[in-house]
Each structure stands twice: as structure tokens, then as C-alpha cells.
Amino acid sequence: MHPGEFPITTELVSALLRAQFPQWARRPLTRVDSTGTVNALFRLGDDLVVRLPRVDWSLGDIETEATWLPRLAPRLPVAITEQLAAGVPGEGFPWPWAVYRWLPGTVPVEGALVDPLGLAADLAEFVRAMRAVDLPGAPAAYRGGGHSRLDEAARPALAGLDGILDADTLSAAEKAWDADLAVPDYAGPPVWLHADLMPGNLLVDQRGRLRGVIDFGTLGVGDPSCDLIVAWNLLTAEGRDAFRAALDVDEETWRRGRGRSLAMALVALVYYHRTNPAFADNARYVIDEVLWSSTKTS
Incomplete structure (x- = not known):
């Protein structure tokens, strides 16, 4: 979608997990079909998701979320993103990445709302x-x-x-x-x-x-x-x-x-x-x- 977008594969994410978070490396890993424009998502088992930036202009997001989301979560009426671990560049991937808790639910679609x-x-x-x-x-x-x-x-x-x-x-x-x-x-x-x-x-x-x-x-x-x-x-x-x-x-x-x-x-x-x-x-x-x-x- 973008000039300079980094190609992210399941094999790359598996290698990153083995190197940095071996406790999760044996979990099933499946790419998430998403309309998102700046991150690639991979579901990790039933309750985790790996998020990796596609482009270098979104790199500050991981640090921003790590800093503020734990403070915001108790103040908000619904579940929000919860970062569990922050990865570093490695295995050929040049940027920070992170593991989050998987939140259940489906993405609403304009023109097809239930309520x-x-x-x-x-x-x-x-x-x-x-x-x-x-x-x-x-x-x-x-x-x-x-x-x-x-x-x-x-x-x-x-x-x-x-x-x-x-x-x-x-x-x-x-x-x-x-x-x-x-x-x-x-x-x-x-x-x-x-x-x-x-x-x-x-x-x-x-x-x-x-x-x-x-x-x-x-x-x-x-x-x-x-x-x-x-x-x-x-x-x-x-x-x-x-x-x-x-x-x-x-x-x-x-x-x-x-x-x-x-x-x-x-x-x-x-x-x-x-x-x-x-x-x-x-x-x-x-x-x-x-x-x-x-x-x-x-």
C-alpha cells in the first residue's frame, strides 16, 4: 500500500518470536485479514496478537501505547488495547514491534450495523x-x-x-x-x-x-x-x-x-x-x- 513498505511474512514473525519470546514461539500463528494501513497483524494462539509496523512513519505508536494505555484503561468504559511485550529489531526486521492481548469482537461495517x-x-x-x-x-x-x-x-x-x-x-x-x-x-x-x-x-x-x-x-x-x-x-x-x-x-x-x-x-x-x-x-x-x-x- 505504501512506498517503502516492509514485506512481513508468517516466517519472519515466527523467527522473531523464537528469538525474542520463545515462550510463545510454539503457538499457532495466523495472519489476520485486516483493512489496516500501517500495521500487519498475526493472531498468536487464542488470546494474543502480534502487531508489526509496515512503514517507518508509524514507529512511535508502540511506545505511545506502552506509556499511556495502562493509565487510560481504568478510565474507559470498554476494553482497549493491552500491550504485553515489546519486541526489538531483529531477524532482518528493522523496527520495533509488539505483542498484545487479543480482544474478542468483530469490526463493524458501515451500512450494515446491527444496532x-x-x-x-x-x-x-x-x-x-x-x-x-x-x-x-x-x-x-x-x-x-x-x-x-x-x-x-x-x-x-x-x-x-x-x-x-x-x-x-x-x-x-x-x-x-x-x-x-x-x-x-x-x-x-x-x-x-x-x-x-x-x-x-x-x-x-x-x-x-x-x-x-x-x-x-x-x-x-x-x-x-x-x-x-x-x-x-x-x-x-x-x-x-x-x-x-x-x-x-x-x-x-x-x-x-x-x-x-x-x-x-x-x-x-x-x-x-x-x-x-x-x-x-x-x-x-x-x-x-x-x-x-x-x-x-x-
């Missing part, structure tokens, strides 16, 4: 709990700054989508982005954020209710609109309304969140439309939902 309103309530509870965290010394969240910073990537993405999106959709997307970009950047106190609430980072149970949140490499503090992106990348219109009401989101924050969702989707679609079909499909879903939402409120 949209229940999931919306669960997500609002999680976001509310994140915002209530008061741990000192927090890092700045990835993408946690002003939403206007996304214009630098969104503008060329709009140009790059010519031929991928039809002309009417592309024109409407540009107008929607311009409208939400016009909202002033956040100037209030920063709040704790997951900062990447994409469907692939969520786990639901058989009832469709939230049971876990994973991949906290982007965590930190910043604009509260960052964690509103899930309203457009996963929820239905009805669920979105319930999510907003549960969090009591004001209009400017809501529009910053909508704009973030759209900008991220535009960039994702132009980048992944050939290499990650599921991720690209989600980007198309976001664009459709944002355009419908923008029309409804214009």
Missing part, C-alpha cells in the same frame, strides 16, 4: 470518557490541531479524484469542504482523544454494541471534533443524530468534525482506491454521508 442507535450511544459514552481524562503530560494528538491544516492535503486530493468521482460529486465535495473549512479553528482547551475512530479500530459484539477500541497510536489531546469522525465513517443518519445529542455537540464543533471526516476521506480515496478496496469503500461512504448531511443543513 445503530445502541452503537451510537456506546461511542458517545467512549468519547465522553476520553474527554474526561485528566492525565497530565499528554502528547498532542495526531490530527489534533486545527481542522484548517487538512486543507493542504484535501485540496490536491480533490484534484486527484477527477475520474474517480463523477463531476457532480466532486463539485459538491469541494463546496462542502469549503463550507466547513470556513468554520474557525478550535481555540478552547485541548481534550483527550483517540484521534482515529475508524471502523477498523472498533470491535462490536453479536448484538452490535461496542465492546472494544484498538490502535491508540494517534492518541493525545487536541480539538474535540477529532473524535466525531465516527459519526460519518460508520453511523447512519439516525445514529449520527443520537451520537450528537448524547455528546451535546455545538454547531461549530460538529461542522469541524464533518469537515475533518470529508478531508480524510478525500485523501484516503485518492491514495487507496487501487490498493485497499475496503478502505476506499469506506471513504466513499463518508463522502456520501457528508454530502447528504451538508445538503440537509445548508
Whole structure:
């Protein structure tokens, strides 16, 4: 998916385990089919998972999670990523990697939610709990700054989508982005954020209710609109309304969140439309939902 991506095989992961964590080396090892874009996952037995970065620009995630997740876990309403061991470069693999506890559940799929309103309530509870965290010394969240910073990537993405999106959709997307970009950047106190609430980072149970949140490499503090992106990348219109009401989101924050969702989707679609079909499909879903939402409120 990326220039400079390291090729990761089951044989490589087995060698790393034998060399660094021999107590787990005899466990069954199976690659996890994932839409994730920066890590490769391998299930290790029934209760563990090995996560290895594909690219060098995600290397800080392991250290970030090791530092903050043990402190966040008691403060959150659902299970989150738990790092059990940190590996080091070896066996030809150049970067740090880690072993985590496997969390049960399935990844929700946009447009196919079992309980949209229940999931919306669960997500609002999680976001509310994140915002209530008061741990000192927090890092700045990835993408946690002003939403206007996304214009630098969104503008060329709009140009790059010519031929991928039809002309009417592309024109409407540009107008929607311009409208939400016009909202002033956040100037209030920063709040704790997951900062990447994409469907692939969520786990639901058989009832469709939230049971876990994973991949906290982007965590930190910043604009509260960052964690509103899930309203457009996963929820239905009805669920979105319930999510907003549960969090009591004001209009400017809501529009910053909508704009973030759209900008991220535009960039994702132009980048992944050939290499990650599921991720690209989600980007198309976001664009459709944002355009419908923008029309409804214009």
C-alpha cells in the first residue's frame, strides 16, 4: 500500500518470536485479514496478537501505547488495547514491534450495523470518557490541531479524484469542504482523544454494541471534533443524530468534525482506491454521508 513498505511474512514473525519470546514461539500463528494501513497483524494462539509496523512513519505508536494505555484503561468504559511485550529489531526486521492481548469482537461495517442507535450511544459514552481524562503530560494528538491544516492535503486530493468521482460529486465535495473549512479553528482547551475512530479500530459484539477500541497510536489531546469522525465513517443518519445529542455537540464543533471526516476521506480515496478496496469503500461512504448531511443543513 505504501512506498517503502516492509514485506512481513508468517516466517519472519515466527523467527522473531523464537528469538525474542520463545515462550510463545510454539503457538499457532495466523495472519489476520485486516483493512489496516500501517500495521500487519498475526493472531498468536487464542488470546494474543502480534502487531508489526509496515512503514517507518508509524514507529512511535508502540511506545505511545506502552506509556499511556495502562493509565487510560481504568478510565474507559470498554476494553482497549493491552500491550504485553515489546519486541526489538531483529531477524532482518528493522523496527520495533509488539505483542498484545487479543480482544474478542468483530469490526463493524458501515451500512450494515446491527444496532445503530445502541452503537451510537456506546461511542458517545467512549468519547465522553476520553474527554474526561485528566492525565497530565499528554502528547498532542495526531490530527489534533486545527481542522484548517487538512486543507493542504484535501485540496490536491480533490484534484486527484477527477475520474474517480463523477463531476457532480466532486463539485459538491469541494463546496462542502469549503463550507466547513470556513468554520474557525478550535481555540478552547485541548481534550483527550483517540484521534482515529475508524471502523477498523472498533470491535462490536453479536448484538452490535461496542465492546472494544484498538490502535491508540494517534492518541493525545487536541480539538474535540477529532473524535466525531465516527459519526460519518460508520453511523447512519439516525445514529449520527443520537451520537450528537448524547455528546451535546455545538454547531461549530460538529461542522469541524464533518469537515475533518470529508478531508480524510478525500485523501484516503485518492491514495487507496487501487490498493485497499475496503478502505476506499469506506471513504466513499463518508463522502456520501457528508454530502447528504451538508445538503440537509445548508
